[in-house]
Amino acid sequence: MTTYQKDDVLLRVADITYRYSPKSEEVPALSNIQFDINQAELISIVGQSGSGKSTLLSILGGLLKPTSGELLYKGTNIYKWNDTQLSAHRNQNVGFVFQNYFLDPMFSAIENVQLPLYVNRNMTKSELFLKAKSALVSVGLEHRLNHRPSEMSGGECQRVAIARAIVNDPEIVFADEPTGNLDSKNGGLIIDLLSQFKQANKTVVIVTHNLDQAKQCDRMIRLLDGRIVQ
Numbered sequence: 001m002t003t004y005q006k007d008d009v010l011l012r013v014a015d016i017t018y019r020y021s022p023k024s025e026e027v028p029a030l031s032n033i034q035f036d037i038n039q040a041e042l043i044s045i046v047g048q049s050g051s052g053k054s055t056l057l058s059i060l061g062g063l064l065k066p067t068s069g070e071l072l073y074k075g076t077n078i079y080k081w082n083d084t085q086l087s088a089h090r091n092q093n094v095g096f097v098f099q100n101y102f103l104d105p106m107f108s109a110i111e112n113v114q115l116p117l118y119v120n121r122n123m124t125k126s127e128l129f130l131k132a133k134s135a136l137v138s139v140g141l142e143h144r145l146n147h148r149p150s151e152m153s154g155g156e157c158q159r160v161a162i163a164r165a166i167v168n169d170p171e172i173v174f175a176d177e178p179t180g181n182l183d184s185k186n187g188g189l190i191i192d193l194l195s196q197f198k199q200a201n202k203t204v205v206i207v208t209h210n211l212d213q214a215k216q217c218d219r220m221i222r223l224l225d226g227r228i229v230q
Contacts, residue, residue, distance in 0.1 A: 016069035047223035095165030155186030
């Protein structure tokens, strides 16, 4: 198993290629991608539609195994783990925020945020409630605990999704077009909120089409036809 000792590197993307049909000769979705993601870094990934942004984010988050190459989390290639280990990593170390929120419409805000806590946790109902409430308070939604998604604005729904992503105190948050369904004001608020996690020593990776938002990050990675061009 490959190891890497540099302390501040949280994720190392080592020569990753991804093909939708592994044995085909088609142009790969990603080709020979290499870069590091450091602790407490805010990174944006930009590029045209079809450039490989979401595919790369899925690989970084442990959702999609690359055709070749390695993804090293604190020096260990996560794609050498079995399904149970990989699922535990996604639940405990990683948070996901998506453009479409993916909130359960029948659940209240606090019930949606509690969902990740049920995995590999031995917590009382009181502990579940308090931990989920704390996450919602941190995104400014202490007044929306019992509201369902249909009773909240798009910006509020996205904040619920962010609270759910951080409720397990992950080291890294991946956000795929988190402002794509929001107006510019709410979009800016969401980027500001994600940026604040860096102050808590968290790492955040944002996929976005919005160059103004991307430029607010510490570093911008530009993809073109599955390759890094900047």
